[in-house]
Amino acid sequence: MRIGELAQLTETTPRLLRYYEKQGLISPRRAANGYRDYDDYLVDRVLQIRGLLDSGLPTRIIKQILPCLGTPRTIHFADATPEMLATLESETERMTRRIECLTHNRDAIREYLGVVKSLSEPVREPVARVFEPSA
Amino acid sequence: MRIGELAQLTETTPRLLRYYEKQGLISPRRAANGYRDYDDYLVDRVLQIRGLLDSGLPTRIIKQILPCLGTPRTIHFADATPEMLATLESETERMTRRIECLTHNRDAIREYLGVVKSLSEPVREPVARVFEPSA
DNA sequence: CTGGACCTTGACACGTGTGTCAAGGATAAA
DNA sequence: TTTATCCTTGACACACGTGTCAAGGTCCAG
The missing domain is CATH 1.20.5 (Single alpha-helices involved in coiled-coils or other helix-helix interfaces)
Structure with a gap:
């Protein structure tokens, strides 16, 4: 999906989604025309990010803990x-x-x-x- | 007690204690020489403020909920x-x-x-x- | 009385998350 | 083809919590 749709689904704004991307929290693919293309699972991801931000965690920390939050559980040993x-x-x-x-x-x-x-x-x-x- | 002592006890800084005061979170008395004079119970108060700030609540909200957090319980009907x-x-x-x-x-x-x-x-x-x- | 430690107010600056706007490209519907 | 809507990047600006510094007042110990 494109950035506007994801923004609606997560009650954020395109501005914020681009910001989270720049902070390394999400990495959407790019379509041929340069548009960002988001997978469906990123809806939950963004909601998770929003919740953590609202709970006082900075993006720097959220970025570190995101690998632990995958579903299905994928352990990244390279990060460990x-x-x-x-x-x-x-x-x-x-x-x-x-x-x-x-x-x-x-x-x-x-x-x-x-x-x-x-x-x-x-x-x-x-x-x-x-x-x-x-x- | 004076601002430096309270800062040490709460692991903050005088700077922050003055900031919290300006935001209306604490209202210390003033000694004859102009120094702020803090009651002992403000140690817990400040720790509470710090915890809430760290949990993502802005001072604006903290200010509103502080009257509910008194010990012993004092209900301020004027606020209700x-x-x-x-x-x-x-x-x-x-x-x-x-x-x-x-x-x-x-x-x-x-x-x-x-x-x-x-x-x-x-x-x-x-x-x-x-x-x-x-x- | 002098020095140092503490207090006062005020200002400037920074990081972070967010809003908003500008200038331009992509696309789909009239 | 034009128009509207969406996308792109980049910049400027703001609120908030915090750090730091300056210029000066208070007070205690030597």
């Missing part, structure tokens, strides 16, 4: 240098820390929302109520 | 406008998506690392081995 493995290991640790942080804070927000709702729900008719701000 | 609550709700959803993305990809990397290790571990003596790159 000791330094590379160490990078991956430390990166999974950072990801774990991020997951913990996000989970903890999300749950705190949920609890907050739960309390606020439980206080406002019982009001069934337009009743005058005054909430004193705690500050 | 309907739009605010909607923002928080949609933000928890984004956080959930981030968590899922990070977890999924972290586990994929772990599996990859597991396979690579299981293939290289059995080598106990320096044996000549050739791994054909899959590319």
